Amino acid sequence: MDSVLRVEGLEKAYGELKAVQGLTFEVAPGEVLGLVGPNGAGKTSTLRCLAGILPPTSGRVLVAGHDLARTPVDAKRELAFLPDEPRFFEYLTVWEHLNFTARLYGVEDWEERGRALLEEMELSGKEKALPGELSRGMKQKLSIACGFLHAPKLILLDEPLTGLDPIGIRRMKASLRRRAEEGAALVLSSHLLPLVEELCHRLLVIAGGKAMALGSLDDIRARLSGAEGEHASLEELFVRITSAGTQAP
Ligand SMILES: Nc1ncnc2c1ncn2[C@@H]1O[C@H](COP(=O)(O)OP(=O)(O)OP(=O)(O)O)[C@@H](O)[C@H]1O
Numbered sequence: 001m002d003s004v005l006r007v008e009g010l011e012k013a014y015g016e017l018k019a020v021q022g023l024t025f026e027v028a029p030g031e032v033l034g035l036v037g038p039n040g041a042g043k044t045s046t047l048r049c050l051a052g053i054l055p056p057t058s059g060r061v062l063v064a065g066h067d068l069a070r071t072p073v074d075a076k077r078e079l080a081f082l083p084d085e086p087r088f089f090e091y092l093t094v095w096e097h098l099n100f101t102a103r104l105y106g107v108e109d110w111e112e113r114g115r116a117l118l119e120e121m122e123l124s125g126k127e128k129a130l131p132g133e134l135s136r137g138m139k140q141k142l143s144i145a146c147g148f149l150h151a152p153k154l155i156l157l158d159e160p161l162t163g164l165d166p167i168g169i170r171r172m173k174a175s176l177r178r179r180a181e182e183g184a185a186l187v188l189s190s191h192l193l194p195l196v197e198e199l200c201h202r203l204l205v206i207a208g209g210k211a212m213a214l215g216s217l218d219d220i221r222a223r224l225s226g227a228e229g230e231h232a233s234l235e236e237l238f239v240r241i242t243s244a245g246t247q248a249p
Pocket residue numbers: 014017019037038039040041042043044045046
């Protein structure tokens with residue numbers, strides 16, 4: 001099946017600093033790709049380039065077959081980007097945020113979908129609340145409800161569990177899994193390795209903006225030589241791969 005996301009030679013530089021260097025990968029429908037790497041590895045820069053928020057320095061991004069640089073509206077219609085610190089309109093209520101998002105994306109049955117999403121995100125009853133009246137976790141949930149409203153084929157998430165309580169975390173994991181089962185492709189950046197291990201089918205480990213490993217956890221284990229690699233936890237693999245990367249010339 002055709003991939004939902006295709007990334008070819010993605011580079012992002014801020015002046016002299018090369019934050020993302022030559023990333024090439026694909027994500028299939030129903031697949032969850034985990035983006036992991038140490039602080040400053042280039043995860044957020046990568047996600048912002050994939051979402052069309054930051055222009056890449058070079059490389060190509062295709063979302064559901066649409067070239068993000070050449071046909072940005074068609075590509076962006078198919079994706080949702082959920083940042084770790086979502087921003088809202090101060091004077092729009094929860095319900096008005098859903099309405100606004102629906103108008104932007106042309107979602108006709110938005111009221112029914114919006115109600116179901118508020119229920120799924122445990123925000124029922126908060127329809128009239130302004131963002132300033134929501135807790136951090138509730139804001140995260142509102143951002144996700146708005147992001148899911150137009151049923152995106154590609155969902156990009158930067159630290160999706162920030163600020164959620166244990167029940168919220170459990171529900172969020174189920175929501176993400178459900179979107180993947182329904183055929184969406186997910187790219188999820190997180191420092192929470194147990195979450196990555198639980199949800200992601202494949203991992204892209206980056207350090208210094210470069211891909212250090214790409215594959216399933218078993219593939220990556222198998223590629224690391226020696227008996228230690230075979231039974232290593234994701235945390236051990238992470239340390240080995242990324243410290244090898246940062247020591248490289
Ligand atoms: N707007 C910017 N201008 C200049 N440099 C930037 C900018 N944004 C990020 N960088 C630099 O690019 C590199 C990658 O940053 P990025 O935020 O993508 O990393 P990250 O992997 O998301 O890190 P973290 O895990 O700490 O969130 C870092 O060296 C950072 O200082």
